[in-house]
Amino acid sequence: MNEGEVDKDLVARVQRGDRRAFDLLVLKYQRKIMRLLSRMIHEPSDIEDVAQETFIKAYRALPQFRGDSAFYTWLYRIAINTARNWQAASHRRPNTVSVVEGEDGETFDRIDGLTDQSTPESLLAGRQIAQTVNDAIEALPEDLRAAIVLREIEGMSYEDIAATMNCPIGTVRSRIFRAREAIAARLRPIMGNDPDHRW
Numbered sequence: 001m002n003e004g005e006v007d008k009d010l011v012a013r014v015q016r017g018d019r020r021a022f023d024l025l026v027l028k029y030q031r032k033i034m035r036l037l038s039r040m041i042h043e044p045s046d047i048e049d050v051a052q053e054t055f056i057k058a059y060r061a062l063p064q065f066r067g068d069s070a071f072y073t074w075l076y077r078i079a080i081n082t083a084r085n086w087q088a089a090s091h092r093r094p095n096t097v098s099v100v101e102g103e104d105g106e107t108f109d110r111i112d113g114l115t116d117q118s119t120p121e122s123l124l125a126g127r128q129i130a131q132t133v134n135d136a137i138e139a140l141p142e143d144l145r146a147a148i149v150l151r152e153i154e155g156m157s158y159e160d161i162a163a164t165m166n167c168p169i170g171t172v173r174s175r176i177f178r179a180r181e182a183i184a185a186r187l188r189p190i191m192g193n194d195p196d197h198r199w
Helices: 003-015 018-036 044-065 069-091 107-117 120-139 142-153 158-165 169-191
Strands: none
Touching: 003 018, 003 044, 003 069, 018 044, 018 069, 018 142, 044 069, 069 142, 069 158, 120 142, 120 169, 142 158, 142 169, 158 169
16 A cells, blocks of 8 residues: 555545544654744744644544545645744744755755765855755745745655645746746855856
8 A cells, every 4th residue: 555545544534533543644744744834934832833733724624635636735735824824923934944954865956965074164064055045945935935845845746736836837847946046046156156057
């Protein structure tokens, strides 16, 4: 049974009234949802609150879930919308965390080699690059920021991002391209790349 089939089975069990099946879905996705939210919200306690609200909303909406998209895509969409609502209600600016130091090797390809070195100079360069990437992501418009985080940090496919963001796949490709261009433009002075270099 693949991941999608496991999720479908658990969702069907929840829809039949099995609360323990929902606990399994929470255990499976809680870490990923918290990681996603940590790129949008500053305070750990706020991240926990928004994550909890995400799962509450998902639980309440599961009876209407028809499986038109993958469960995790649907859950990510709820998490993003819940975080946006929280930001709007609290008038706060989104946060980003280090892309270079992301979990499970989730990094931008051009930076991988620089963070493996242990010399003081390379560590300083790695921190400077991480801060530059974070600043670049923070400066992106919300739609570009969400697309690049879902692709580069969460590792989602273009199709899943399109479903999560509720837009055509061509729009997703455009947003990711524009986000990468903006980040690359900030990195060029540090990394000495020529303007025509692509990631």
